[in-house]
Amino acid sequence: MSSATLAGLVGAALVGLGLYGVIADPQPLRKILAFNLIGSGVFLVFGIVARKGAAAGLSADPVPQAMVITGIVVAFAASALAVALTLRLFEETGRATLRPDAGTKPPDDGADAE
């Protein structure tokens, strides 16, 4: 088995692992981590597509590589927004849970009241 196929298989396993984390872990921060695992698994599968497109003296097709670079940066922006939402939820309610019926605490001293 070539190292590219091996990397692709790792990518497939990472997608499965991350998906399980997103579904099974109740904490938002852990869900963000798991979501990033899915993302990097997909990037790896893209990486093997690039590697299989080796031609014209290049060892990998540059187009999928460029798209992965773009993807990594966009994934970071999405993570940053998700983290900011989680932290704001924690500030508002004193809890970081996605359960809709979770109780809310009153805002601190009314200072944050809109």
Next chain:
Amino acid sequence: MSVLQALDVGLAFLVFAVAAWTVFAPGPFAATVGYVVYGLLLSLVWIRLFAVDVALTEAAIGSGVTGVLLIGAAARLRGAETTPAEEALTGLTRLFAAGLCLLVAAALAAVVLLLPDQGPTLAPQSMERLPETGLGNPVTAVLIAFRSFDTMLEKVVLVLGVVGVWSLAADRYWGGAPGEARAERPEPTLAFFAQVLAPIGILVGVHVFWVGADEPGGAFQGGAILAAMWMIVMMARLTEAPQASAFWLRLALIAGPAVFLAAGVAGAVVAGGFFAYPPGLAKPLILFIETFMTFTIAVTLPMLVAGPPRREPRR
């Protein structure tokens, strides 16, 4: 099995094991540290796939800057770690979820195994047109010339990300500064580290950006290193984050996509196509665009990590 193959298999197991740790680790902090290690290992995998540009981006942004963001969040969420038992999935649901995820992974693995040895590729076309751009690194050429529209929109996503994060500020903090205030007496060790590292890091960042035209590197990787330098100086509390309402900051945030878009529109007028570069002028134009993009990335990433404004604006 050759030594290199054995190393590949070992690396694959290591990546998978550390990824499993980030999912199953006992606490969020341990999981986050695991994720940073995972990102660094992943960049080694990218090197084995002969994608050095991606490896650099993964190490700098996927592992480094994301790591700072997540570790900071894990530290601030420390009080919320305990999870009520009723939130966890029950045994049977958990098993069902695991089965489904296994199915998805198996389907993807089958696709990977069924891929033809020589897939469809755009590499010959990229190499054929590479001389026209004046660049030596085909990945940079794809990013800034062949698929420039994608890259420009991706910069817009970064700006929208900052807008989204800032929008989460409480009303009275709107327009204020995020992060910690500048300290009168900063932590001496960290301050020393920041003072020594920042000049070297800025040099390395500019170098990585500059060699990106011909070798692995470029605007993303160099910009991320510059961003890290600003972040470490802010972390040492030698300086503080600018106010969100600062005019120069807003100008810096949109400089990259704005210059890119202007060049694209100018191409429609001068070179006969949206995002077409006039022949002969391609390389200087690409470097000009990349300079502004590097600058915007270096400003955007720290703003995304710093989070929404947390102090009242000074008038």
Next chain:
Amino acid sequence: MSLALDLFSIAAISAGVFFFLAGTVGLLRFPDALSRLHALTKADNLGLGLIVLGLLPRAESLLAALMLVAIWALVQLAGATAAQLIGRAVRRKGPAI
């Protein structure tokens, strides 16, 4: 001459790997945070130093060799700072971490 250089590279890199291994074992086996830090920083810096030393004869140019040395110096700086910060945190909050 090239054989001697190769042997030197192999010897230095092997010694470096040994220090990395020792440092990792120390990190996993030592009982408290401070001794784990001791194992990590001492062994890792020496290990990386030896690996860089072994790679120097294989560098393509003087610039590449200087870059290798710069990497080692930067890791020294970062490692020392991180160890100092962790050590201070341990002293402030007690060795329970």
